[in-house]
Amino acid sequence: xxxxxxxxxxxxxxxxxxxxxxxxxxxxxxxxxxxxxxxxxxxxxxxxxxxxxxxxxxxxxxxxxxxxxxxxxxxxxxxxxxxxxxxxxxxxxxxxxxxxxxxxxxxxxxxxxxxxxxxxxxxxxxxxxxxxxxxxxxxxxxxxxxxxxxxxxxxxxxxxxxxxxxxxxxxxxxxxxxxxxxxxxxxxxxxxxxxxxxxxxxxxxxxxxxxxxxxxxxxxxxxxxxxxxxxxxxxxxxxxxxxxxxxxxxxxxxxxxxxxxxxxxxxxxxxxxxxxxxxxxxxxxxxxxxxxxxxxxxxxxxxxxxxxxxxxxxxxxxxxxxxxxxxxxxx
Numbered sequence: 228x229x230x231x232x233x234x235x236x237x238x239x240x241x242x243x244x245x246x247x248x249x250x251x252x253x254x255x256x257x258x259x260x261x262x263x264x265x266x267x268x269x270x271x272x273x274x275x276x277x278x279x280x281x282x283x284x285x286x287x288x289x290x291x292x293x294x295x296x297x298x299x300x301x302x303x304x305x306x307x308x309x310x311x312x313x314x315x316x317x318x319x320x321x322x323x324x325x326x327x328x329x330x331x332x333x334x335x336x337x338x339x340x341x342x343x344x345x346x347x348x349x350x351x352x353x354x355x356x357x358x359x360x361x362x363x364x365x366x367x368x369x370x371x372x373x374x375x376x377x378x379x380x381x382x383x384x385x386x387x388x389x390x391x392x393x394x395x396x397x398x399x400x401x402x403x404x405x406x407x408x409x410x411x412x413x414x415x416x417x418x419x420x421x422x423x424x425x426x427x428x429x430x431x432x433x434x435x436x437x438x439x440x441x442x443x444x445x446x447x448x449x450x451x452x453x454x455x456x457x458x459x460x461x462x463x464x465x466x467x468x469x470x471x472x473x474x475x476x477x478x479x480x481x482x483x484x485x486x487x488x489x490x491x492x493x494x495x496x497x498x499x500x501x502x503x504x505x506x507x508x509x510x511x512x513x514x515x516x517x518x519x520x521x522x523x524x525x526x527x528x529x530x531x532x533x534x535x536x537x538x539x540x541x542x543x544x545x546x547x548x549x550x551x552x553x554x555x556x557x558x
Contacts (some may be wrong), residue, residue: 230328246413266456271301280304280313286322293326300325303339312346319354333361341367348375350417363419370469373413377473380424382407382431392481395439400487403445405455406479411470431475434459445482452477 268287275282282301290297300322307320315321321337329335338357345352350371359365383390383406392404409431414421436460442448448455456475465472 268297270322271297275301275305278309280308282322290326292328295329297324299335300306300329303335306336306339306540308525310343310346312343318342324358324422331362333358337361337366337368341371342368344371344375350374350415360415360418363448365418365469370413370415370418372471374415376432377410377412379555380409380411380427381427382435384424384428387425387428387556391478393435394483395436396486397439397442397443397445397448400485401445402486402492403448404479404481404483405441405477406437407431407435408478409474410476411465412473414465414469414471415468418469422467423469426468427465427470427472430462430464431459435466436464443553449480449482452480460546487534 254550268284272282272284272287274280280301282304287297287301290300303325304320304322312318320342325335328338338354338361340358341361342352342354347355348371348528352371357367360370360423383393385391385556392406394404397404409427411424411427437453438455439445439448441458459475460472
């Protein structure tokens with residue numbers, strides 16, 4: 228009352244405006260600002276406070292200036308604290324780090340869910356690794372779930388390659404069409420920079436084709452298909468990949484064409500065509516030689532006729548010269 232009386236009794240300002248009115252305006256503005264702050268941040272701050280999320284009112288105001296979605300950050304912080312994964316010092320899940328991950332383009336809630344799922348499954352996954360996996364473009368929550376519940380990959384994958392089976396040929400030339408199923412779990416330590424499912428499918432397919440190609444006959448493969456699985460697993464195909472292969476199961480084997488017999492038949496037909504071509508070539512050469520010999524005989528006969536024609540002429544010349552000697556008139 229004394230303060231109010233003092234303001235009322237105070238002399239007016241130099242411009243004629245009473246000081247008490249100015250003070251009232253300032254108080255009203257402060258009250259309006261406090262009401263606006265309570266209206267904008269009071270509900271979410273109370274929610275964080277009673278959830279022991281350790282988010283201050285100044286932090287909430289700062290999020291608005293930094294263009295951070297405060298609802299996402301506070302929800303993530305509440306999820307982390309209420310899940311019992313540990314304190315801020317143990318997990319590294321602080322308000323500023325959640326803000327930084329949000330500003331970097333990461334999915335805050337997915338990272339927190341992944342950390343909670345890893346904690347429930349007794350998997351070592353801290354905030355730094357989970358955030359790095361998320362920023363690398365990998366689905367960190369799906370990776371953790373795959374570590375807990377292994378998933379099955381078809382080899383080959385019809386959706387990726389458009390083929391339903393792998394084609395391999397045993398040593399006896401018989402084609403086998405194989406479809407395999409690969410059970411994998413995520414290797415979180417190599418998730419960043421590790422090869423993806425496409426590499427696993429390619430390596431397993433290569434291993435299956437190699438194992439079938441090393442078999443003497445297709446009967447050996449069909450009798451014990453687990454030999455293929457063991458041979459492929461022993462090659463360590465999951466090295467430098469984001470997955471660890473749990474098992475490789477041969478789901479289906481079908482006998483295809485006898486490629487070896489077909490190739491031999493094609494080769495025999497090709498050899499026969501070559502032999503026919505060579506025989507035809509020799510026949511043509513023989514016919515040409517025959518015609519040459521006939522021409523040579525005709526030429527020789529012509530020479531004989533010419534020689535026979537010269538004999539009378541030589542006899543006549545000798546008779547004229549008197550050099551013709553007969554047996555009845557020796558000289």
